[in-house]
Amino acid sequence: MPDEVRGKALVAQSGGPTAVINASACGVIQEAQRCQQITGILGANNGIMGVLEEDLFDLAAESAETIAGLLSTPSAAIGSCRYKLGQLQSDRGKYERLLDVFRAHDVRWFFYIGGNDSMDTADKVNRLARELNYELRVLGVPKTIDNDLTCTDHCPGYGSVAKFLATATMEAGRDTEAMHTFDAVTIMEAMGRNTGWIAAACGLAQRSAEDAPHLVYVPEIPFVREQFLNDLAGVLDRGKGACVVVSEGLKDASGQYLKAEQGEFGADRFGHKQLGGVAEYLKELVEQKLHVKCRFNKLGTCQRNAIHFASQTDSSEAYRCGQEAVRQAVKGVTGMMVTLQRVRQHPYQCEFGLAPLAEVANGVKYLPREFMNEAGNHITQAMREYVQPLIQGEVPLRMGADGLPLFVRFQRRAVPQRLPRWKAG
Amino acid sequence: MPDEVRGKALVAQSGGPTAVINASACGVIQEAQRCQQITGILGANNGIMGVLEEDLFDLAAESAETIAGLLSTPSAAIGSCRYKLGQLQSDRGKYERLLDVFRAHDVRWFFYIGGNDSMDTADKVNRLARELNYELRVLGVPKTIDNDLTCTDHCPGYGSVAKFLATATMEAGRDTEAMHTFDAVTIMEAMGRNTGWIAAACGLAQRSAEDAPHLVYVPEIPFVREQFLNDLAGVLDRGKGACVVVSEGLKDASGQYLKAEQGEFGADRFGHKQLGGVAEYLKELVEQKLHVKCRFNKLGTCQRNAIHFASQTDSSEAYRCGQEAVRQAVKGVTGMMVTLQRVRQHPYQCEFGLAPLAEVANGVKYLPREFMNEAGNHITQAMREYVQPLIQGEVPLRMGADGLPLFVRFQRRAVPQRLPRWKAG
Structure with a gap:
C-alpha cells in the first residue's frame, strides 16, 4: 500500500554541532530529492527556533555542488540552536505554532537531526499532529558527539570527535614526553557532559605503557582527588611525565561537578550547567x-x-542515517529515530534500526562500567573494541589554493512568510 | 681545501616542540649518515641537559625506518628541555662541561635545533671551543612555532601551527555561526609569546566577511579593552555571532600582560612568564x-x-634546513644558523642562507605593523601573502589499523658514560 502523503520536507538541525551533522543533512536532502512524494525541501534557520519564527529557506534552491560540499563542511550548515520546548500541555502554544508553520508551507515530512532533547521535541510534534489529524511524518536522525543516546549502538558525530581528540592526545602526549623535565603533566579536557564516551575514546591512543594518555577519568566513576593524585604520582615515578584525559563533567563522590564554568552564563536555558574548567x-x-x-x-x-x-566511517554512517530517515518516512514510518545496530565486529558491520522518539528522548546511555578498568583510571579492551571501528578512515577535504580547507555555505533563499509574526509567550 | 675534521656528530633539540622539529632531525641524521667525516651520530636526551649530564644515545643504532618515521612524528623525539645557560663568564663551568663531554665522545659536529635561546647557547659553545682550540663545528637549525627568529624569512614549525590553527579557527567559527543565538562569541587563544605571528596566521581563514575570525589581536599592538568591546559589538550587530583570535601574550597600553598563567609555576627558569589564560x-x-x-x-x-x-611545505623546509646544516658544517662553516630566504613569491621559492648564531640569539622578530590593519584588529593582504605559501600541502601520515596515526619512538641505546657524574653548580 503506497503512502499517499505528498508535500514538502523540512530539515532542521539542533544542539551542539558535530563534524558530520552536515553529512546527515546531505543524506536527507539528496534522498528527498529522489522522492516524488517530497515536493520541496525547506531548511529552518537556527534550528527549531526557525520553525517557530517561520524563518525558513529553500534547500532545493541550493546547487548540487553546495549540497555535496556538506560532506566536507563541519558544524550545522542549516543552523542550530539550544531551545527546549516544554511539556505538550504547558507549552502547547509552541507546538501548535510548529504545526501551523508546517501547514502553512505544506510540510508533510519533518526530519530533525539532533540529540535527545531534539527527539523529545520531535516526539511531541508527532503526537500533536496525530491528535490534530495533520498528516505528518516525523523522523529523527541521531546526532551527538556525546554518544549518549539510547537505543543505538553509537551516534553519528562520536567517531569523528573520538578520532580527532585521541590523535590530539597522542600529539600532546609526545610534547609532554619531550618536555617532561620542565612540563611534567599535561591535562586534556574532553567534552561529553555527564558521560565519559569521548574521554574514554582518547584512551585508545595508548598502545603501550609509554604512550599517552596515561590516565583517563570519566564522570560515571566518582572522582576522588587523593586517588587521582596517587595515580598521577605513580605515573610520574616512571620519570617521563604524564598526560591525563579528563571529562568536562567529572563529579566527586557527592555528585557535585568538580568544576562548572564560571561567568554570567553558567547554565543554559535547559538548566544544563555549562561544563568546562575541570582541566x-x-x-x-x-x-x-x-x-x-x-x-x-x-x-x-x-x-x-x-x-x-x-x-x-562516521561521516558515511551519518550520511546513511539521513538517507534512511527519508526512506523510512516515505514508507509511512513516523515518530521514530533511525538507529545504528552493530551486527558484526570482525569485520565491523552496522545495520539500521528504528526506535520510538519517546524512548530516545527520555534516556541517557552512560559508559558501561566494564569499559573502564577496575581502578577507574583507564579503558579496557572492551572499550577499544567498541570504538576502534568507528574511527576508521579520514574524510576527504576540498583544499583551497590558500592551503586551507574549503567549506560550503548556503545562499539561504528565504521562503516568504505566510503567517502572522510569532510572539514567544 | 677539504675540511680535515672527523668525528662524531651530536644532535640536540631544545625548547617547545613543533610538528616538524623531527623533520629537521631527520634531515640532519640522514645527511650525516652520508658524510664520511661524520663517524657517528649521538642524540642528547632532554636537550642540552642530556649533554651536561652525559646522557647520550646512539642515533646510528636506530633503524632507517625509525629515522624516516620522524617525518610523520610530532614533538621532539630526541628529547627537549627548557634550560638556559647563562653568560660565558658566569656559567663557564657549564660550557666547559659541554666541551668535556664533546671531547670524551669525540664529538666534532654539534647540530642544535632550537630557537633564539638555543642559538645563544650554541654561539657560546662555539666561542669557547675556538678559545680552547677544540675543533668543533656548531650549526644551528631554526625551530620555533613563534616565528620570532631574526635573519630568516620564517622558521620551520610556523607553517604547520599556522595551517592547523587557522583550520581550527575556521571550524570553531562555523560552530559559532550555527549556534550564534546561544553561543554568541568564541575566543580562540593562540600561542606565540610576545609576537603575533600565530594569531595573525589564523586571520587567513577569513576569506569573506562572514568567515571567522572576525577579529584578530596581537601583542605588538597594545590591547585596549574598550576598543575590543566596541569592535566586538560591531561584529555582533551583524547578528551572526563572532569568532575572535587572540595571542596569549596580549599586553595593555602600559605593557602589562592582560593575563599570565596562575599557579605555582607562573614563570619558567628563563624568567619567561608562562602565558595563557587571555581567552x-x-x-x-x-x-x-x-x-x-x-x-x-x-x-x-x-x-x-x-x-x-x-x-x-613546512615539513620539507624543516628537513632541508637540517640537511643544509650538515652540508655547511662539512664545508667548514661554524657558528652559524641556517636561514630561509624567500627569493620569489609567485611561485614561492626559498633558498638557504646563514646567519651568525650571535645575531640570531639577541633578536626577536615582531610582526610588522603593516601586516595588521589600521584598526589593529585584523590582518592585511601583506600578511596573507607572507603566510599563504608556508601552509601549502599536508604531511602524509602513516595510519594504524586502529584508525590513529603511527608515530615512531627511538630505542635510545645508551652511550656509556666516560666522565665523572656532573653536578650542577
Whole structure:
C-alpha cells in the first residue's frame, strides 16, 4: 500500500554541532530529492527556533555542488540552536505554532537531526499532529558527539570527535614526553557532559605503557582527588611525565561537578550547567599537591567540528542515517529515530534500526562500567573494541589554493512568510 | 681545501616542540649518515641537559625506518628541555662541561635545533671551543612555532601551527555561526609569546566577511579593552555571532600582560612568564560587558604538535634546513644558523642562507605593523601573502589499523658514560 502523503520536507538541525551533522543533512536532502512524494525541501534557520519564527529557506534552491560540499563542511550548515520546548500541555502554544508553520508551507515530512532533547521535541510534534489529524511524518536522525543516546549502538558525530581528540592526545602526549623535565603533566579536557564516551575514546591512543594518555577519568566513576593524585604520582615515578584525559563533567563522590564554568552564563536555558574548567582546576591541584608544573589543553568547540581529521566511517554512517530517515518516512514510518545496530565486529558491520522518539528522548546511555578498568583510571579492551571501528578512515577535504580547507555555505533563499509574526509567550 | 675534521656528530633539540622539529632531525641524521667525516651520530636526551649530564644515545643504532618515521612524528623525539645557560663568564663551568663531554665522545659536529635561546647557547659553545682550540663545528637549525627568529624569512614549525590553527579557527567559527543565538562569541587563544605571528596566521581563514575570525589581536599592538568591546559589538550587530583570535601574550597600553598563567609555576627558569589564560579572561569580560554568552578554546600544546594536519611545505623546509646544516658544517662553516630566504613569491621559492648564531640569539622578530590593519584588529593582504605559501600541502601520515596515526619512538641505546657524574653548580 503506497503512502499517499505528498508535500514538502523540512530539515532542521539542533544542539551542539558535530563534524558530520552536515553529512546527515546531505543524506536527507539528496534522498528527498529522489522522492516524488517530497515536493520541496525547506531548511529552518537556527534550528527549531526557525520553525517557530517561520524563518525558513529553500534547500532545493541550493546547487548540487553546495549540497555535496556538506560532506566536507563541519558544524550545522542549516543552523542550530539550544531551545527546549516544554511539556505538550504547558507549552502547547509552541507546538501548535510548529504545526501551523508546517501547514502553512505544506510540510508533510519533518526530519530533525539532533540529540535527545531534539527527539523529545520531535516526539511531541508527532503526537500533536496525530491528535490534530495533520498528516505528518516525523523522523529523527541521531546526532551527538556525546554518544549518549539510547537505543543505538553509537551516534553519528562520536567517531569523528573520538578520532580527532585521541590523535590530539597522542600529539600532546609526545610534547609532554619531550618536555617532561620542565612540563611534567599535561591535562586534556574532553567534552561529553555527564558521560565519559569521548574521554574514554582518547584512551585508545595508548598502545603501550609509554604512550599517552596515561590516565583517563570519566564522570560515571566518582572522582576522588587523593586517588587521582596517587595515580598521577605513580605515573610520574616512571620519570617521563604524564598526560591525563579528563571529562568536562567529572563529579566527586557527592555528585557535585568538580568544576562548572564560571561567568554570567553558567547554565543554559535547559538548566544544563555549562561544563568546562575541570582541566584548569586539576592543573592547579597538581601543582599545589605534587609540586610539578602542569599544563592544560581545552580544545572546546574545536574538537566537535574537526572535519579536517574526521572519521570516514562516521561521516558515511551519518550520511546513511539521513538517507534512511527519508526512506523510512516515505514508507509511512513516523515518530521514530533511525538507529545504528552493530551486527558484526570482525569485520565491523552496522545495520539500521528504528526506535520510538519517546524512548530516545527520555534516556541517557552512560559508559558501561566494564569499559573502564577496575581502578577507574583507564579503558579496557572492551572499550577499544567498541570504538576502534568507528574511527576508521579520514574524510576527504576540498583544499583551497590558500592551503586551507574549503567549506560550503548556503545562499539561504528565504521562503516568504505566510503567517502572522510569532510572539514567544 | 677539504675540511680535515672527523668525528662524531651530536644532535640536540631544545625548547617547545613543533610538528616538524623531527623533520629537521631527520634531515640532519640522514645527511650525516652520508658524510664520511661524520663517524657517528649521538642524540642528547632532554636537550642540552642530556649533554651536561652525559646522557647520550646512539642515533646510528636506530633503524632507517625509525629515522624516516620522524617525518610523520610530532614533538621532539630526541628529547627537549627548557634550560638556559647563562653568560660565558658566569656559567663557564657549564660550557666547559659541554666541551668535556664533546671531547670524551669525540664529538666534532654539534647540530642544535632550537630557537633564539638555543642559538645563544650554541654561539657560546662555539666561542669557547675556538678559545680552547677544540675543533668543533656548531650549526644551528631554526625551530620555533613563534616565528620570532631574526635573519630568516620564517622558521620551520610556523607553517604547520599556522595551517592547523587557522583550520581550527575556521571550524570553531562555523560552530559559532550555527549556534550564534546561544553561543554568541568564541575566543580562540593562540600561542606565540610576545609576537603575533600565530594569531595573525589564523586571520587567513577569513576569506569573506562572514568567515571567522572576525577579529584578530596581537601583542605588538597594545590591547585596549574598550576598543575590543566596541569592535566586538560591531561584529555582533551583524547578528551572526563572532569568532575572535587572540595571542596569549596580549599586553595593555602600559605593557602589562592582560593575563599570565596562575599557579605555582607562573614563570619558567628563563624568567619567561608562562602565558595563557587571555581567552578565558576575555570571555569573562565579554559576558560582563556585552551580556552575551562567550566560549573560549585554548588548544595549548595541541596546536604546536598537530602533525595530523601539518604543512608539507613546512615539513620539507624543516628537513632541508637540517640537511643544509650538515652540508655547511662539512664545508667548514661554524657558528652559524641556517636561514630561509624567500627569493620569489609567485611561485614561492626559498633558498638557504646563514646567519651568525650571535645575531640570531639577541633578536626577536615582531610582526610588522603593516601586516595588521589600521584598526589593529585584523590582518592585511601583506600578511596573507607572507603566510599563504608556508601552509601549502599536508604531511602524509602513516595510519594504524586502529584508525590513529603511527608515530615512531627511538630505542635510545645508551652511550656509556666516560666522565665523572656532573653536578650542577
